[in-house]
Amino acid sequence: MTAVAQADSRGPERTRQRLLDEACRLFALHSFAGTSLQMIADTLGVTKAAIYHHFKTRDEILTAVIQPAIDELRAVIAVAQAQRTAAARADAMLSGMVDLTVRHRALIGMIGMDAGVTNALQSHPDIVELIQRPAELMRLDGSPGAEINATIALAGIATAASSPVLQHHDQDVLRDLMLAAGRRVLGLRTRRAAS
Template structure:
């Protein structure tokens, strides 16, 4: 059991290190050797966990995507359209705030974009489910554009280094307010 815990700890540290290096240097600018050096292990130890940098990149983004899939599923189970939209919006904002560094990479790094293409933009993807919830049935073009502007804007702003000085609660409330405005949702009371 201790070996499994050690394996998971090394993997967790490897992914956290990779994210930190990806944030500083980009996926393309980060080598497996850099990750190994930062961890204080051999490159072979990195290869033990992942065969390629693409595998590492996919593993770095996977928890956020899994969480988003869960939020989409929860929102879809809400009975009322407004409740589905509100749940989706609040869940997405929380996800963006919790994973600021990763979200910043989503929008700025081609290596992360490649990893996302497999999971996020396909026909049966999270993005399709999220947009279906946010636009509702038979949306007009303005509603579709508003939903895309809300999602992209929340992600870009939430991951922006220019807003990194805001604490989580301030950023969360501000992103929610902007999202509500773009989606035509009433303001939350109290």
């Protein structure tokens, strides 16, 4: 295959990714409900028809925007479920969620804080069920207190990662501090650093 043919075959993928990146930026800036397909097209300098070539609705764009994080979440859940004890499952789920959240800071904040995103995702029961699974795996027992602690830990992680006040922190520092705070909220033992 010639270099020109390779470039042409990757063109639609690059265009699609640019569209998704810009949509995510606009969703974060204006909210999901406040972002139209026309706004996305205008920002990219393309026609609305060009957007329709890739996606028919904003909901389809949203689903594509969150898909990489959803795929990672499935893997994190599988690792947590494989642990033998409730504490090990909770710790693995917490660690995985912190890592995922740090990698997808803006996206996780958008999913957790934008009511329009929450409403749009209701039409995807498989995604809703998947998003609820971490809280279930982070409960150390069936008590209401454990459920509340898991919910607070997850909400705190999402809020901290997407907070403009904390954007200056290095990812490793943010990760370590969020993990320590999550362990305290859940009542898990804090791991000592290797010397």
